Each structure stands twice: as structure tokens, then as C-alpha cells.
Amino acid sequence: MKKITFDQLQENLYYEKMANGLDVYILPKEGFNKTYATFTTKYGSIDNHFAPLGEEELVKVPDGIAHFLEHKLFEKEDGDVFQQFSKQGASANAFTSFTRTAYLFSSTTNVEGNLETLIDFVQDPYFTEKTVEKEKGIIGQEITMYDDNPDWRLYFGVIENMYKNHPVKIDIAGTIESITPITKDMLYQCYGTFYHPSNMLLFVVGSVDPEAIMNQVRDNQGKKDYEKMPEIKREFEQEPDEVAEKKKVLKMNVQSPKCLVGLKASNPHQQGKEMLKQELSINVFLDILFGKSSSHYSDLYNDGLIDETFSYDYTQENGFGFLTAGGDTEKPDELSERIQGLLLKAVNEPIVTEENLARTKKKKIGAFLRAINSPEFIANQFTRYAFNEMDLFDVVPTLESLTVDDITNAAAGLIDEKRMTVCQVVPNS
Amino acid sequence: MSDINEVIKKKNGYTLHIVKTEKFKTNSIVFKMKAPLDQDTVTLRGLLPHVMQSSTKSFPSTTKLRSHLDELYGANFFVDLGKKGEYHIVSMSVEIANEKFLADSEPLLQKGIEFLTEVLFHPHATDEFDHATVEKEKRNQKIRIQSVYDDKMRYANSRLVEEMCKGERFALHVNGEKEEVDAITPKALYDYYERVMREDQFDLYVIGDVDADEVEKLCDGLMDLTDRDPERVDQGIQKEIKKENVIKEQQDVKQGKLNIGYRTHTQYGDEDYFALQVFNGIFGGFSHSKLFINVREKASLAYYAASRLESHKGLLMVMSGIESKNYDQAVGIIDEQLQAMKSGDFTSDELEQTKAVMRNQMLETIDTPRGLVEVLYQNAFAGIDIGLNDWLSKIDAATKDEVVKAAQKVQLDTIYFLTGTEG
Numbered sequence: 001m002k003k004i005t006f007d008q009l010q011e012n013l014y015y016e017k018m019a020n021g022l023d024v025y026i027l028p029k030e031g032f033n034k035t036y037a038t039f040t041t042k043y044g045s046i047d048n049h050f051a052p053l054g055e056e057e058l059v060k061v062p063d064g065i066a067h068f069l070e071h072k073l074f075e076k077e078d079g080d081v082f083q084q085f086s087k088q089g090a091s092a093n094a095f096t097s098f099t100r101t102a103y104l105f106s107s108t109t110n111v112e113g114n115l116e117t118l119i120d121f122v123q124d125p126y127f128t129e130k131t132v133e134k135e136k137g138i139i140g141q142e143i144t145m146y147d148d149n150p151d152w153r154l155y156f157g158v159i160e161n162m163y164k165n166h167p168v169k170i171d172i173a174g175t176i177e178s179i180t181p182i183t184k185d186m187l188y189q190c191y192g193t194f195y196h197p198s199n200m201l202l203f204v205v206g207s208v209d210p211e212a213i214m215n216q217v218r219d220n221q222g223k224k225d226y227e228k229m230p231e232i233k234r235e236f237e238q239e240p241d242e243v244a245e246k247k248k249v250l251k252m253n254v255q256s257p258k259c260l261v262g263l264k265a266s267n268p269h270q271q272g273k274e275m276l277k278q279e280l281s282i283n284v285f286l287d288i289l290f291g292k293s294s295s296h297y298s299d300l301y302n303d304g305l306i307d308e309t310f311s312y313d314y315t316q317e318n319g320f321g322f323l324t325a326g327g328d329t330e331k332p333d334e335l336s337e338r339i340q341g342l343l344l345k346a347v348n349e350p351i352v353t354e355e356n357l358a359r360t361k362k363k364k365i366g367a368f369l370r371a372i373n374s375p376e377f378i379a380n381q382f383t384r385y386a387f388n389e390m391d392l393f394d395v396v397p398t399l400e401s402l403t404v405d406d407i408t409n410a411a412a413g414l415i416d417e418k419r420m421t422v423c424q425v426v427p428n429s
Numbered sequence: 430m431s432d433i434n435e436v437i438k439k440k441n442g443y444t445l446h447i448v449k450t451e452k453f454k455t456n457s458i459v460f461k462m463k464a465p466l467d468q469d470t471v472t473l474r475g476l477l478p479h480v481m482q483s484s485t486k487s488f489p490s491t492t493k494l495r496s497h498l499d500e501l502y503g504a505n506f507f508v509d510l511g512k513k514g515e516y517h518i519v520s521m522s523v524e525i526a527n528e529k530f531l532a533d534s535e536p537l538l539q540k541g542i543e544f545l546t547e548v549l550f551h552p553h554a555t556d557e558f559d560h561a562t563v564e565k566e567k568r569n570q571k572i573r574i575q576s577v578y579d580d581k582m583r584y585a586n587s588r589l590v591e592e593m594c595k596g597e598r599f600a601l602h603v604n605g606e607k608e609e610v611d612a613i614t615p616k617a618l619y620d621y622y623e624r625v626m627r628e629d630q631f632d633l634y635v636i637g638d639v640d641a642d643e644v645e646k647l648c649d650g651l652m653d654l655t656d657r658d659p660e661r662v663d664q665g666i667q668k669e670i671k672k673e674n675v676i677k678e679q680q681d682v683k684q685g686k687l688n689i690g691y692r693t694h695t696q697y698g699d700e701d702y703f704a705l706q707v708f709n710g711i712f713g714g715f716s717h718s719k720l721f722i723n724v725r726e727k728a729s730l731a732y733y734a735a736s737r738l739e740s741h742k743g744l745l746m747v748m749s750g751i752e753s754k755n756y757d758q759a760v761g762i763i764d765e766q767l768q769a770m771k772s773g774d775f776t777s778d779e780l781e782q783t784k785a786v787m788r789n790q791m792l793e794t795i796d797t798p799r800g801l802v803e804v805l806y807q808n809a810f811a812g813i814d815i816g817l818n819d820w821l822s823k824i825d826a827a828t829k830d831e832v833v834k835a836a837q838k839v840q841l842d843t844i845y846f847l848t849g850t851e852g
Contacts, residue, residue, distance in 0.1 A: 010530070031450065031451055032796050083782075086715060089788065091790070255576075291499075302565065304565075304568060308573075362499060362503060363502065366455075366525070369502075370503075
């Protein structure tokens, strides 16, 4: 077991790689009642084209299957695992993103028991035709719920506009049609390929004794047999540089129009420190450009183009990345023009200065301290970072090292008119 | 389990609450303002905190104010409006980094408290608020009110309350009435501000690795209020139900939203309040509860089916998203679960399991600064004193018999169904 110390933050992190390849991290949090643990596989909605375990031939699986599998893993021969957790005083949950599926619990007692349940249920799949069929009704309602949600439709609408081929454009839960043909055998095939310990990470944060927890995980994993696993072969079609569609307008049963501008990154295959620097640079850039203390923000606000729902974000993973900015607006066309104009202009104008960079760094460092109050944030983000060969605890030093040139160069490399698109939701009457 | 270490000091015009804890990397300063929900002031109160947070005397524009917060290591500052029973609560929160985790040690806590008092006592106003600010915020208030319509879950919930609590204060909307926004003048808003500062019940919370004496001294120097006797109103939880209400509304939605409101005739502070909480946990509070198991897992009708309590108003609300054609079946299953609770048809395992999860949930809530403030404010709000340990032991002590008794008091009031056009 390795101990990594972060002096400034007064945190210690413990790490060990298990013999079967599983990465285990433990972060003790003194004074907290709660322990939060996530068990995550590097398998998300985008992984729909791959070579199944032990086979050479690539297969394509139905949209939404990773998320479907997440639902089904909770059901066992003798009932569902939620029951088991709540008997042990814990609450359990799971989520599927583009690139990950995470299972988690949080509890204030019986951490060992809950941790055992978490690891064992994820590592013991049980699917039958009957329970797979039943789940289609529940997930169907989940999909329908999101269909009625204008913000979700807007977000996926703008991603669909950006991508022509990449599966990031597919809704994580799929559609009612796409989940219909899912069978238990397909679930076993995906499970077998992506749920090997060497493709997974366990993170435990809370009032725990790291030594005891690590022993427990070692014992647990020692009892299970895993063949050595070759690297998973995943396939992604080539994605053109320009967006698939420049504009889309969705009519929905809403009163306030919504507008989101998207900017697609050009084939991002950075990992590790390079990726961290890129991601932080763009986020700092966005804060300087659109943050509440910027003149652009107050102009847009004073001109009646944005309200408090205005937000912006930059997301990058291995293979795709995009910036989004927008919110509710009375004037969706005017807002999308203004946002796109400001982005394009920012490349040629020196909007990043030593002064606003220093201020923005302070702001980001404060926000990071606030975030690490949260065990959920630590576990979820640490895992995402680790899957991209980055370290969450490098955020503050990397932020501190950023220069005006770093920010300007990152922005210049990202912003390009042909990679911009807009999606709007407008009232249907 | 040690109790929360809350120091309470009664000051002129407000109560200061200090919790020293080393759990967090930040310090939180939360100012709570309490007044009755009232038809005449609800829209003014929906606007006031948003105008106050956008500029002050020293920071006369949002850009200046937000730049100042960025300089304070991105101190997080936001306002929030809520309903608690028949009262309208405004919260103003500042969360600021604890300087001991930073390379250069500015006195950030002090600056955070100074900032909050600047917002409270030195608004961007003379004897009326800044006109341009008021106009901008009026526009946003209208959008805020209107946005409820676009989120169908919130909309259905808000319609249920509207129908169920007609004529009661609780039926008023937290952001006010859209039709009343235009008429608000900067002068009228300022007059209302002065009234708030004179009459509201104020509670100030400071949470973090702080020195209580130092915080008190700081506040004594900065807070300038006069003593008051805040207005109290009847919570009206004993309303008699003559006939159950069923309201169906059709809209262009794919999923129907079923929201059911019940009167519990029990509120925070009552002897049987803890049994009611346990009842809600078994009935629909968690993913092992009867609603989740029977509506979702067994009948496969919904993705979510849950219940929650409005503790200070004595209401129980059930919500679920279903296909419109399944309305009768869903209503039937939900009613069966309630009848099962009333007739004691639940096991001692279910009882113990629920208590364990509730205990867990409470302990987790106080692991976040915000959750901690909300838990403590329950007491300040209700003017009673239930410590964390009391809460835990009373939940633990609730017997099956008491839970059944609490369930038997639960009475159906209104079913609201937002139905899709397809069924």
C-alpha cells in the first residue's frame, strides 16, 4: 500500500493495485460521519463497438445497453441489492456516463459490510430473460421522463449537432426502440468484456482505517478467479472536423425559449498532464470570457439576453470534447449570435490579462477547496481523472502554473467557426 | 455519537449560531430571514433578495461585486427562497475558503462576513433602489416564475399545492405572482426592504473551523439591527377535508405526472412527528420503500415513485411519472400501500431497515455545511429545541404501533394528474 500526502490540503491518499489489476484508492476523512465508495468500470454509453472477450471479430451492440446493464446488475436471484444495502443502513445508487459506469453506496455505519456488498454484487451478474423484459418498462419510463425535459433535450440536441459519427451523440439511455431487442446474452457479453477488475477502480472516502479497508479488499479479490485480460479493443469511426449540423430548433411544450451554443474540439486524444492543462486552460478562459465578473456577462444580462440559468462548460475525454454555453433566453437567435461572436472575437483580442488570470486562478482554487468538502466529488472526479491518466490532486498546482499564453493558445486551438453549432428549444405554439 | 456543537447567542434583532468543526475546507455564513407567506408581500419578497445580491453601495454593479468575490478566492454567494409551513424564508449564503489551506493567508472569514453585512445593510439605494437594477431583476423574476411551467415535475407539484391548499398561505408561490411584478416600483421595494429589516426573524449561521469568540466580536461590530417581535401565523394543519379532490389536466407531454397530496395532521415538534417520519420512510421515502417496490419494481409502471413530507405544514406528497393509460392502476397501487400502512401490514424488518437508513441519511446531511444549517434551522424556525441525539433516539424509539397510529391520521386530500395527449 502506497501513501501519498498532500500537505497544503492536509489530505492523505492510499493506493494499491490488486493482483488482478484492480486499482484501489482510499482517502480517510476525519470528522465525517459518512463513508462513500464508488466501484467504477471504464465502460460507458460510447462503448458500443468492440471485440467481445476472447473474440477477434468486432460487434455492435444496441444503444443504451451500458445503462441497461447498470440497472440489471442490482437484481439478484434472491431479490434486489437495494434491500441488502438498506438493511445495512446504507443508500446505494449507480450512474452511467459517456465513458463510465459507477456503482456506489454511502453509509455512516457498517462500512465493511456495505463495501463487501458493493464489490460482490458488481462482480456477480445475474440476468434472466424475465427480469430483462420487466426492466424495459422501467427504463422506458426513464427515457420518457427525459423526453419531456427541455434542458436534457437541448443538451443532447447540441451534441447531436456536433457529431456525425461518434457515439457520444447517442442518448445514454438509448431509445425505447433501441432497448427493445436487448437480451440477457447481450448483457453477459458486455459484462464479460468490460467488468474485468483491470478495467475498474474502487474509491473509498470517509472516516475509515485505510489499512483495514485495503486488507478487506485484498481478501475479497483473492477469493475470486480472474483470467488475465488482454486490452479491450474498442472501435470509433473517424469523426470529421466540422459539425454535423449548424443549427437545430426543437419545438416543445415550454414557455421560455432555450439556446445552447456548442463548440466541438478537434479530435482530442490528449491524456494525462497535457489533457489536464488543456481542460483547465479552457475552463479558465470561459470564466474570463463569460463569468459573472466579466463585462460580457453583464452586457448579455443588461441586454436581456440571459438570466441566472446561463451557464458554460467544457468537457473532454479521450476521443471527444466540447464546449457548451447558453441558457434560457427570450431571444434565442440573438443570444446564439452574440455567444458565437464573442468566442470568435476572443481569439484575436487580448482578453486574457495577467490581472484577470490571477483573479480567475484565485476563484478556481477557492472553488476546488469547496468541492473537496464533498466525498462524492472526490470519488467521482478522482475516478474520471484516473481513467484519463490524470490526478485530481494536480488541479491546484496545474492551475497555479498556467500562463496567459497557455490560455490564449488553448483557446485559439479550440475555437473555429466550422466547429460551432447551436440548438434551440422554442414554444410549440 | 456526539451532538452538534452549536453555540447560540441572542443578539439585538437576530440570533447568532456558531458551529465549530474541522470537517470542511471552507467556512459558511448563512443568513436566514423569516416572515409569513402573505398575498400582499409575496411578489416583493420574491424580488428583494435578487435585487440585493446584484449590487451594493460599495459594489454598485454586478461586475464589481462579482470581481470582489473572485478576489476572495471565489467566495460562493447566492440567495435562495423557500417555503416552510406558512412562512416565506430567504437565505443568503456565503461560502468562502478557509485560509489555512491557502499559500497566502488573507483573513477571509472576516472579509466574508463583511461582505454579507454590506449586502444586508448597504444596498445600492438611497430611499429607493437603483432603477436599472430593479427593472432587470423584475424581468428575471417573471422568467423565474414562468420557468416552473417548463419543468413538468415541478409544475405538477406546484399545481397540486395550488389546488390542495386553495385559500391557505401555503398555496402562494415562492417567487411571487407574475401579474404583480410590473407594478413594483423601486420605492415600494425599498419600503419593503426597510420593513423586512425591522420585522423579520433573523438567524445568522457561521459554520467552519472558526473561533466562536472572534466570530461573535466580528458580528457585534458589523450587525446593526433593532430588536423585534416577529409576526407569527397559524400553520393551519388541522384543515378539515370535506371531499377528496381529483384534478386532471391535459398537456402535450409524453409522460403523465401523478401527484397526490395528503394531510398528516402532524407537524414538526409534535409527539408523534418521529413516528410520522418513520411512516414516510417505509411508505415512500427510499428505494426499499413500498411505493418504489410496488409501483416500480413489481408493476414496472414508473421510473420514480416516492413520497416526502412537508414537516412544518403537515403534508405528505406522493409523486410518480407514469404512462397516462396506467393512471387507475397506479392510483390503486399507491392507495393499497397506504392502506397496508394503516393496517400495520409491514414487517419489523421493514421498520428497522427504515430507521437505519433514516439515521444514515441524517448523519450524512450534517456532513455538508448546507445540510447542517438546514437541520439546525428546523429548530430556530419552530422555536423548539430537538438536538441531533434527541432526533436519533426518538426515531429509534418509534414503535410499530406508533407508526400505524401516525399512518391512520393520514388523509387523502387531492389527486392531481397531468396527463399526456396520447391517453
